[in-house]
Amino acid sequence: MTFLAPWALWVAAGVSAAVIALHILASRNPRVTPLPTARFVPDVPLRATARALRISDVLLMLLRVAAVMLVGLAFARPELTRARRAIGRVVMVDASRSLASPAEAVDSVARMLARGDVLISFDSSAHPIPDGGTDSLRAALADTTARRPRGSLSTALAAAMRASTSLRSDADSVEIVLVSPVASEELDAATSAIRAAWPGRVRLVRVAPARRRSAGMHRIEVINAEQDDPVRATASLLGAAARKTSAPVSASSPGVVSADTELARIDRGAARAADTAWARDRAHVLVRWPFALDTGGTRVRARPQTVGAIVVDDGAPAVVVSAFVRAVDPAPGRVVARWADGTAAATERMLGSGCVRDVAIPLPRAGDLALRESTRKLVAALASPCGGRVDFTPAPDSVLARLRGAGPLVPTRALETRVAPPGHLATWLLSAALALLLLEPFARRRRAAA
Amino acid sequence: MPLAGSYGPLLDALRGVTWPARRSIRGPAAGTHRSRQRGVSPEFTEYRPYRQGDDPRRLDWKLLARTDRAFLRITNDRATLGTILMLDASASMAFPLATQGKWEQACRIAIGLAAVAHNAGDPVGVIVPAAQEVVQLPPRTRRGVIGEAARLFETIVPAASASLVPVLALVRPTQRIVLISDFLGDDEELLRAARERITAGADVLAIHVVAREELDPSSASIIAIDPEHTELKRSLLAETRAGYLEAFAAWRAELARAWREAGAAYFEVSTDEAADHAVRRIASPATVQARGA
Numbered sequence: 001m002t003f004l005a006p007w008a009l010w011v012a013a014g015v016s017a018a019v020i021a022l023h024i025l026a027s028r029n030p031r032v033t034p035l036p037t038a039r040f041v042p043d044v045p046l047r048a049t050a051r052a053l054r055i056s057d058v059l060l061m062l063l064r065v066a067a068v069m070l071v072g073l074a075f076a077r078p079e080l081t082r083a084r085r086a087i088g089r090v091v092m093v094d095a096s097r098s099l100a101s102p103a104e105a106v107d108s109v110a111r112m113l114a115r116g117d118v119l120i121s122f123d124s125s126a127h128p129i130p131d132g133g134t135d136s137l138r139a140a141l142a143d144t145t146a147r148r149p150r151g152s153l154s155t156a157l158a159a160a161m162r163a164s165t166s167l168r169s170d171a172d173s174v175e176i177v178l179v180s181p182v183a184s185e186e187l188d189a190a191t192s193a194i195r196a197a198w199p200g201r202v203r204l205v206r207v208a209p210a211r212r213r214s215a216g217m218h219r220i221e222v223i224n225a226e227q228d229d230p231v232r233a234t235a236s237l238l239g240a241a242a243r244k245t246s247a248p249v250s251a252s253s254p255g256v257v258s259a260d261t262e263l264a265r266i267d268r269g270a271a272r273a274a275d276t277a278w279a280r281d282r283a284h285v286l287v288r289w290p291f292a293l294d295t296g297g298t299r300v301r302a303r304p305q306t307v308g309a310i311v312v313d314d315g316a317p318a319v320v321v322s323a324f325v326r327a328v329d330p331a332p333g334r335v336v337a338r339w340a341d342g343t344a345a346a347t348e349r350m351l352g353s354g355c356v357r358d359v360a361i362p363l364p365r366a367g368d369l370a371l372r373e374s375t376r377k378l379v380a381a382l383a384s385p386c387g388g389r390v391d392f393t394p395a396p397d398s399v400l401a402r403l404r405g406a407g408p409l410v411p412t413r414a415l416e417t418r419v420a421p422p423g424h425l426a427t428w429l430l431s432a433a434l435a436l437l438l439l440e441p442f443a444r445r446r447r448a449a450a
Numbered sequence: 451m452p453l454a455g456s457y458g459p460l461l462d463a464l465r466g467v468t469w470p471a472r473r474s475i476r477g478p479a480a481g482t483h484r485s486r487q488r489g490v491s492p493e494f495t496e497y498r499p500y501r502q503g504d505d506p507r508r509l510d511w512k513l514l515a516r517t518d519r520a521f522l523r524i525t526n527d528r529a530t531l532g533t534i535l536m537l538d539a540s541a542s543m544a545f546p547l548a549t550q551g552k553w554e555q556a557c558r559i560a561i562g563l564a565a566v567a568h569n570a571g572d573p574v575g576v577i578v579p580a581a582q583e584v585v586q587l588p589p590r591t592r593r594g595v596i597g598e599a600a601r602l603f604e605t606i607v608p609a610a611s612a613s614l615v616p617v618l619a620l621v622r623p624t625q626r627i628v629l630i631s632d633f634l635g636d637d638e639e640l641l642r643a644a645r646e647r648i649t650a651g652a653d654v655l656a657i658h659v660v661a662r663e664e665l666d667p668s669s670a671s672i673i674a675i676d677p678e679h680t681e682l683k684r685s686l687l688a689e690t691r692a693g694y695l696e697a698f699a700a701w702r703a704e705l706a707r708a709w710r711e712a713g714a715a716y717f718e719v720s721t722d723e724a725a726d727h728a729v730r731r732i733a734s735p736a737t738v739q740a741r742g743a
Contacts, residue, residue, distance in 0.1 A: 030685060035674035036542035036552075036634050037664045040701060041684035042693040 004077035012072020023061040070433035074426040088171025089117040094180035096123035096151025100208040102141035124149040126159030151186040173409035181209035185391040200410035224269025230363040230370035264383035280352030289359035298328040309340040318377030330358040355386035463726035469733035497521040533567040538631030541677040544608035551721040558725035581610035623650030645712040654714040
């Protein structure tokens with residue numbers, strides 16, 4: 001057992017000593033005893049007190065001392081510690097879309113994980129596995145759908161550093177183990193800085209990355225568009241098919257695709273439930289970009305504003321400069337395109353195995369905006385596969401070397417002490433102290449009766 | 451409370467002890483005490499010239515025939531002396547509460563003195579003013595009177611504050627009166643009544659029974675309460691202990707002086723003194739002569 005605040009024990013010992021001293025030094029009224037010659041005792045005030053050299057009221061004193069010591073123990077915050085291990089591990093396992101085989105990741109974790117280690121799965125956020133077992137991890141990875149989020153190594157490293165403090169009580173050193181394919185898309189600008197904050201080395205256990213579907217399998221079609229629709233014109237430049245309605249795609253239609261082809265459908269008309277179900281069930285992309293923007297899931301602004309440009313930075317970067325009149329905002333979701341002031345111009349929501357994008361960008365019929373290269377990039381980005389840019393290529397060796405680091409294992413005593421909430425032991429000790437204090441009146445009554 | 455049978459060792463220890471009267475008495479029958487009467491005893495003492503009015507039967511006729519002088523033959527008579535034992539059975543005698551030491555010591559001394567007097571042929575009686583009534587055993591010389599007295603003591607439990615003063619007036623002044631008490635009750639009135647008895651010719655002995663716990667109280671601080679006057683409470687502490695001892699000793703000294711000045715014999719007996727030793731001390735002829743001097 002260790003104490004997080006051992007000074008409280010010293011304080012309790014001091015208070016107990018004071019209690020004992022009071023029981024020794026406390027004055028009390030003498031015992032009433034018959035004495036036939038009492039008349040010869042000098043007449044002094046009857047309530048004179050006597051100072052006892054021996055301890056008085058032993059039971060009462062023991063109760064009080066025990067209560068004080070229990071309170072001191074509780075405030076000392078005792079912790080029952082297991083036998084200390086040489087190395088404790090924080091195992092971070094990648095559960096993002098860049099992971100090819102969850103079973104491979106689970107097997108790698110099983111080889112690394114020991115009793116008492118911390119297991120955390122991560123994609124765009126970290127998820128501690130409560131009981132730290134591979135069975136729980138296997139169940140967690142099995143729950144993920146085919147549309148797993150993009151991974152973030154920055155998130156994983158931050159979570160691992162935070163969780164490492166929990167090993168302070170039962171391990172001498174801490175090692176972070178990263179089970180991940182370490183795809184390029186999992187790195188961001190903060191990764192290096194967060195990695196530098198961890199003074200020790202990181203063990204990398206690389207697993208196979210997912211295989212990206214070929215770009216040629218992605219097709220675009222525009223429906224419910226007029227002949228002079230600018231989006232239709234831009235899409236046609238991208239080689240997209242165009243149909244008047246959203247009738248089911250048939251083998252003879254221009255939008256015929258093979259079964260594994262990912263299709264993006266730009267709907268320039270009013271939103272319909274059938275289109276949403278199509279995207280959800282067939283892993284397609286539905287782009288709701290009505291010509292009249294105030295229909296569908298958009299939110300109409302109180303006052304239209306003129307914005308000078310639209311920026312797309314996911315996938316192929318594109319900037320479309322024009323005098324856009326911003327009258328509506330898209331529905332909440334992952335931002336796909338932004339106005340020049342940073343607010344969302346187009347958002348994406350995952351829906352089943354597909355996704356739905358809401359676009360609030362007005363494209364005028366007049367002018368050459370639809371013919372510009374930047375507009376083609378904008379339309380291509382808005383019709384890109386769900387989840388945005390996908391880059392499963394392995395990170396360069398230089399990045400991997402920085403991730404591993406060359407430092408020693410981090411001693412747990414160097415970790416920042418985490419302020420833990422009072423444990424159950426402290427609660428029990430305080431309860432016991434309260435119970436003893438409740439017994440004190442009975443002890444006093446017994447003494448009075450004696 | 452000692453049983454009647456438990457006095458056996460005490461009575462054995464007192465065998466042969468005599469308890470003479472401290473002055474000549476006017477006794478009715480032949481006893482062991484010197485009598486004021488002169489006359490018929492065969493024990494010759496001296497001659498005295500005949501004076502008119504003397505009984506001619508006491509003339510020494512042989513001497514008159516030889517010397518033609520008339521002398522009376524003087525002899526010392528012996529008489530018995532009735533002894534009344536008066537015990538104080540007030541609540542203060544039941545101290546210490548656990549052992550009743552003062553009452554037990556008073557009973558032992560009474561039985562011892564009664565046995566000594568009874569062995570000398572004196573009639574012995576007991577008077578105990580108890581809480582409800584006066585328990586008494588009239589003076590008798592018959593066998594078994596000691597056992598009766600012992601059984602009488604067994605029936606008495608010291609309590610309340612019964613006074614010896616009223617019963618003292620009931621005793622004939624020609625007797626020996628033994629007051630066994632702690633004198634913590636109405637000691638002034640008792641002394642006054644005893645003085646009257648002494649003046650009338652009684653031989654009064656005041657035996658003061660004192661508990662060891664009274665002479666040397668425990669050093670623990672207590673609130674002392676008078677068992678006969680419960681409203682009297684005093685704090686006996688380390689600070690007041692010396693004052694208590696001094697006051698108690700002064701009172702005992704004054705009590706002894708007052709009784710002796712009144713003509714009584716005064717003895718202080720502690721509860722830790724052997725009863726036979728105390729009885730020998732009280733009945734000792736040297737002590738008696740000193741008292742009589």
